[in-house]
């Protein structure tokens with residue numbers, strides 16, 4: 118069964134076809150307009166999705182070598198509502214015209230199940246660290262559709278912390294990739310940024326953000342590369358500390374990384390050093406893409422699910438509801 122997946126919840130217009138043999142096509146158009154504004158402007162994102170969606174979907178179908186998939190899945194939330202509506206409406210229109218099942222997918226479930234597209238893929242149950250621009254959560258995934266939140270951020274998301282740090286240092290947007298690149302040349306021990314206390318499962322990045330702000334305002338501040346390396350080390354310590362705690366509490370030894378921040382080199386390197394079976398998707402499957410939505414849709418379709426055409430967009434949809 119070939120499933121067309123459409124993603125438009127933030128600033129990527131993406132479409133992909135996933136079939137029995139894996140990913141048949143994966144087309145992502147990243148909107149560049151937001152860089153001028155230092156963050157995603159929702160109204161501009163929606164308009165750009167409308168402009169690009171047709172081309173992106175057509176390219177995904179032609180790269181996959183198919184004219185009509187067996188089902189169409191689209192992100193129904195969480196995300197920027199106007200942006201979500203573009204992909205969701207487009208998907209419903211296609212499903213209606215082709216008379217195939219339609220599936221509305223939770224974007225976070227898409228991220229969480231991304232590792233299933235890889236070979237080897239984790240077997241259930243596994244722990245999922247989903248770290249993106251809007252979310253930082255450790256899940257226990259017992260099966261498709263059976264997820265428990267073990268810990269989540271109480272303030273900023275990990276990606277937001279990267280983006281805000283980059284903004285404070287005037288490094289541009291999105292901040293994650295720039296900080297990652299600069300950090301590679303810096304000393305992670307140059308600045309002693311705070312670490313969260315151990316034994317907890319929730320994340321907090323506001324203390325770290327304040328510490329970075331205070332530091333970069335000092336006259337004798339460290340160089341950009343050293344601040345980036347030290348900040349990044351603190352984020353990774355926080356994320357992996359929570360993962361270790363989750364593994365101890367649940368006894369689950371498999372871990373999948375997902376979300377844009379899982380593209381971070383230091384997080385990937387240090388996660389692979391953990392005494393766990395770690396599954397790290399390639400970087401282009403960590404940041405937003407259509408394959409993760411097609412995959413989640415396909416997993417649900419295989420289990421006999423399909424959704425009604427009156428399914429609405431849900432901007433704050435939690436994956437454990």
Ligand code: KG4
Nearest residue numbers: 249250251276293297377378380381404405
């Ligand atoms: O999953 P994603 O593409 O979109 C959301 O669903 O939010 O994640 C985007 C976030 C941004 O905050 C971006 O700065 C961060 O992922 N990011 C990174 C890296 N690449 C993207 N953060 C750290 N290191 C990276 N290499």
Ligand code: ZN
Nearest residue numbers: 249376377405
């Ligand atoms: Zn995402």
